[in-house]
Structure formats: structure tokens, C-alpha cells
Amino acid sequence: MALQTNWGPEKAIDDEMKPVFSMASTIYGEPLINENVHVYKHLNYLQKLQYPPLFKLNN
Amino acid sequence: MKNEKNLLNSFICFLLLSQITLAQEVIKGTNKLIYLNEYHLGKVKELIAKNDAFxxxxxGELIVEATKELDIVPNPVTNKTTIPPSGDVHDYMSIAVYRWPNPDTEDGMPWIVKDGQINPMVRTDxxxxxxxxxxxxxxxxxxxAYYFSEDIKYANKxxxxxxxxxxxxxxxVNPNINFGQGIPxxxxxxxxxMIEWKNISTVxxxxxxxxxxxxxxxxxxxxxxxWFYNYYQWAKTNKFGLENDNGLQNHSTCYDFQMVGIARYLGLNDEAKxxxxxxxxxxxxxxxxxxGAQPRELGRTRSVHYSSMNLKVMTSLAEMGVPLGVDLWSYISPDGKSIKNAFEFLRPYAQGDEKWPYKQIGGQKKQ
Incomplete structure (x- = not known):
């Protein structure tokens, strides 16, 4: 049985959209979003390891 | 006549295996991961060795989760209790995730669409x-876990x-998806x-x-x-593959994601290119x-999910194009359409500068 929740777009943006921005910034080697948004905070452990955030690669 | 036919079959089989062996030799020669970036993985491995906290x-989380996997018994398609229409339990079978029995009819027919709402029936074993x-x-x-730890137990599992x-x-599993997302x-x-096998990339x-x-x-x-050669041929030539190839939304992007990766795996680089x-x-x-909008994804009831997912796969495709000399990232159509533009479109929402104005129904928790 699946229960519908009240999660709105904000949660989906945090869980799904922000990781895509982080991943794409890593792949293309350029920040695609204001770095103060800290999109890397929304990555799960596999995303962190497979698409390390740009600021970590540039360190 | 029968002997001639057998001889011909053997010859075709020989040619097929020769082609695959050749393809594999090509891959061995480069030994580059197709779906992940080895430079990034190597850098992370290096930073783990230096105890980088991030x-x-x-x-640590990966090792905990991968260790849990060690005790899980593999659950093949042959374990399912529903027999596919072919009568062959090796055929993959699933039901359309957003289709539900009709509540207004005695037999539930015809099934109705509830976009974005997953029918719990499709999740069963x-x-x-x-x-x-x-x-x-x-x-x-x-x-x-094996790549980063080099502990053979993860590789063996x-x-x-x-x-x-x-x-x-x-x-x-048979190398086809003839019975995926059926509707009773x-x-x-x-x-x-076919989108249900998108993550065959992990295989x-x-x-x-x-x-x-x-x-x-x-x-x-x-x-x-x-197996991969047979699946690739099926996906390239069957009706569903052709429909995806000519489709207009995320299913087609995900189709390319499989086809490009598997073509590269088989050494069919020209086809991938x-x-x-x-x-x-x-x-x-x-x-x-x-x-920069993706109108077909924005029209869905889970528009954040579909816009993000489709763009993620487009980004992966662009990354796969790099070693083949195809630059999808810089491509701009004469009227200004581009992957970069799609990110520009989403950026104000990701940054919290603007509220998402499109539909995004709640997620679903498994009970």
C-alpha cells in the first residue's frame, strides 16, 4: 500500500533538482548555480562519491 | 537441407561471437568506464585515503549499505508468481505504474490513468x-564498495x-522487455x-x-x-524500441542512455556516435x-521529478559524447534550444529565487 504524502515541490527540488545541478556542474566543470545555495548538501552518499561536488575537485 | 541449415546457423553464431569478442577486445584496450567518470572516482578514492571528511x-555510509547487501539472496525474475503471456517466466513482466483498476466497474476494466500515483500492485514480488x-x-x-575498498567480498557478491x-x-532474464508496463x-x-531498465547502466x-x-x-x-548483444539488437529493432527512438519525452532520452552505453560496451562506437x-x-x-522549458515534462503531475530526471539523463548523454567527439553540451539549435538553457530555466527554482508554479503532487511512502 502506498500513502500519498503532503510533500510539495520544495522537497522534490531539494531531493531531485539540486543534485542534478551539482552533478552537471561536476561533469561540465563549471558552476551552474549560485555556489551559496550549497547544492552538495542535498546529495546522497552515492551521488557524493560518483559525482563529487565541483568545489571538492577544485580544492 | 537440415544439415545445410545447421551449418548456416553455426556460421552465423561464429560470426556473432567473433564480433562480440572483437568488441570486448576493443573495450579491454581502453578499459574506460562508460557510465561513470574514472577521473572523478579516482580523485574521490585519493581523498578518502587522505581522510577527507566529506x-x-x-x-562509510556506502560500506554500511553494501555490507547489508551481502546477506540478501538474489531474487531472479524466475521467482515471480505471475507467468508472462509468452509462458516463459524468464521474460520480464511489469504493469504500467500509473494505471489503476476502474473503481466504477465491477471487473475494474478499463483501467484508468492516475498520473504520478503509483499503483501498489506494481510493486509486489x-x-x-x-x-x-x-x-x-x-x-x-x-x-x-568494491571499487573504493578493493575488498573482494563485494565483488564476489x-x-x-x-x-x-x-x-x-x-x-x-531474457534479453527483451516485451511485457513491460502492460495494462490489463x-x-x-x-x-x-523500456524505461524500467534504464539503470541497466549499473550492470x-x-x-x-x-x-x-x-x-x-x-x-x-x-x-x-x-546477452548484451541480443538485448541491444532487440532494443534497436523491435516495435517498442523504435517507438522510443522516435518519441518526444523522457522515455526517449532514457532509451538513448541505454542504447549509447550498451553500444559502447559492445564496441559499436560508430553506432553510439x-x-x-x-x-x-x-x-x-x-x-x-x-x-529552456521542457514542456512535456512540465505537463506532468510530478513536473519537478520529470524535468530533473530528463535533464539528468541528457547531461549523462552529453558526458558520454565527450570521448566520442560529440558535443551535446555546447549544441544550440538555430532557435536557441540547448541543454544549458534547460538548466537556466530551472535555476531560479533551484536557487529558491522563484516558487515552482507547475504541478508536483506529493511523493509516496511505502507502507
Whole structure:
């Protein structure tokens, strides 16, 4: 049985959209979003390891 | 006559295996991961060794999760209780995720659409969607745990899962999705079923990581390569594959993601390259507007999910184009459509500068 929740777009943006921005910034080697948004905070452990955030690669 | 036919069949078989062996030799020569960036992975491995807190924490989580996988018994398609229309339990079978029995009729027919609302029936072990999804997830964790830790127990477990799913004659899945996302009373299978194998990328990555350490023997690699060759041919020529190839939304992007990766795995780089070149017009031009919006994804009830997912896959395709000399990232159509523009469109929402004005129904929790 699946229960519908009240999660709105904000949660989906945090869980799904922000990781895509982080991943794409890593792949293309350029920040695609204001770095103060800290999109890397929304990555799960596999995303962190497979698409390390740009600021970590540039360190 | 029969002998001549047998001889011809043997010859075709020989040619097929020669082509696959040749393809595999090409891959061995480069030994580059197709779906992941080895430079990035190597950098992370280096930083873990230097005790970088960000990555050691993530690595710790990976090891915990991958270790849990060690005790899970592989669950092949042959375990399902529903027999596919072909009568062959090795055929993958699933039901359309957003279709539900009609509440207004006694027999529930015809099934109705509830976009974005997953019918709990599709998640049961009677069918294969959840089973395959779990297998792809397990392989993702185990292959990464092996890559970063070099602990053979994770490789052995990954190998046993691949053996069960793709090598063992008694349990392996057939290389087709003829019965994916069927709708009772209407369709035995649909093109949409192919998106359920998008994460077959994890199988390819696992095979590549394990094969680089010679964890599969030659016979096992031949069986795996033949499986992938047969699946690729099915996906390229069957009705559902052709429909996806000519489609206009995320299913088609996900189709390319499988086809490009598997073509590269088989050493069919020209085919991979052609498909990526075609993606400029067939995906960027048709799916992204001049303003960067993805109208077909924005029209869904889970528009954040579909816009993000589709763009993620487009990004992966662009990354796969790099070693083949295809630049999807810089491509801009004459009227200004581009992957970069699609990010520009989403950026104000990701930054919190603007509220998402499109539909996004709540997620679903499993009970």
C-alpha cells in the first residue's frame, strides 16, 4: 500500500533538482548555480562519491 | 537441407561471437568506464585515503549499505508468481505504474490513468519492476564498495547477482522487455516498459569494474556479452524500441542512455556516435523550448521529478559524447534550444529565487 504524502515541490527540488545541478556542474566543470545555495548538501552518499561536488575537485 | 541449415546457423553464431569478442577486445584496450567518470572516482578514492571528511563519511555510509547487501539472496525474475503471456517466466513482466483498476466497474476494466500515483500492485514480488530495481541498486552499491575498498567480498557478491540475473540458464532474464508496463485488458506490453531498465547502466558498470580485475572468466564474459548483444539488437529493432527512438519525452532520452552505453560496451562506437549526433535534433530540439522549458515534462503531475530526471539523463548523454567527439553540451539549435538553457530555466527554482508554479503532487511512502 502506498500513502500519498503532503510533500510539495520544495522537497522534490531539494531531493531531485539540486543534485542534478551539482552533478552537471561536476561533469561540465563549471558552476551552474549560485555556489551559496550549497547544492552538495542535498546529495546522497552515492551521488557524493560518483559525482563529487565541483568545489571538492577544485580544492 | 537440415544439415545445410545447421551449418548456416553455426556460421552465423561464429560470426556473432567473433564480433562480440572483437568488441570486448576493443573495450579491454581502453578499459574506460562508460557510465561513470574514472577521473572523478579516482580523485574521490585519493581523498578518502587522505581522510577527507566529506568523502570518508559518504564512504562509510556506502560500506554500511553494501555490507547489508551481502546477506540478501538474489531474487531472479524466475521467482515471480505471475507467468508472462509468452509462458516463459524468464521474460520480464511489469504493469504500467500509473494505471489503476476502474473503481466504477465491477471487473475494474478499463483501467484508468492516475498520473504520478503509483499503483501498489506494481510493486509486489508477483511482477518484476521492484525486483529489477532492487538488483540495479544492489549492484550500484556493491560495485562502488568494491571499487573504493578493493575488498573482494563485494565483488564476489556482485558477481553472484550478475550470475543469477544474466548467466545462469535456470534464473537469467531474457534479453527483451516485451511485457513491460502492460495494462490489463488492453496491452501485454508497451514502449514505456523500456524505461524500467534504464539503470541497466549499473550492470554495465559492475561488469566493467569486475572484468578489469579478471573476476569473470572468459566463458562468463562471452555469455554476458552475448546477452548484451541480443538485448541491444532487440532494443534497436523491435516495435517498442523504435517507438522510443522516435518519441518526444523522457522515455526517449532514457532509451538513448541505454542504447549509447550498451553500444559502447559492445564496441559499436560508430553506432553510439550516430545516436548521440542524432540526439541534438531528436532530443534537444524536440524536448527543450527556446526558453529552456521542457514542456512535456512540465505537463506532468510530478513536473519537478520529470524535468530533473530528463535533464539528468541528457547531461549523462552529453558526458558520454565527450570521448566520442560529440558535443551535446555546447549544441544550440538555430532557435536557441540547448541543454544549458534547460538548466537556466530551472535555476531560479533551484536557487529558491522563484516558487515552482507547475504541478508536483506529493511523493509516496511505502507502507
Amino acid at each position: 568523502f570518508t563519511e559518504a564512504y 508477483d511482477l518484476d519492476w521492484t525486483r529489477l530495481g532492487k538488483m540495479f541498486g544492489s549492484l550500484n552499491k556493491l560495485s562502488m 556482485a558477481k553472484s547477482i550478475i550470475n543469477t540475473g544474466f548467466i545462469n540458464e535456470n534464473t537469467k 485488458g488492453e496491452f501485454l506490453g508497451r514502449r514505456a516498459g 554495465v558498470t559492475t561488469i566493467q569494474i569486475l572484468d578489469a580485475k579478471n573476476i569473470f572468466n572468459d566463458d562468463e564474459m562471452k555469455v554476458l556479452n552475448t 550516430s545516436r548521440l549526433e542524432a540526439a541534438k535534433m531528436k532530443r534537444t530540439d524536440t524536448q527543450i523550448g527556446p526558453d
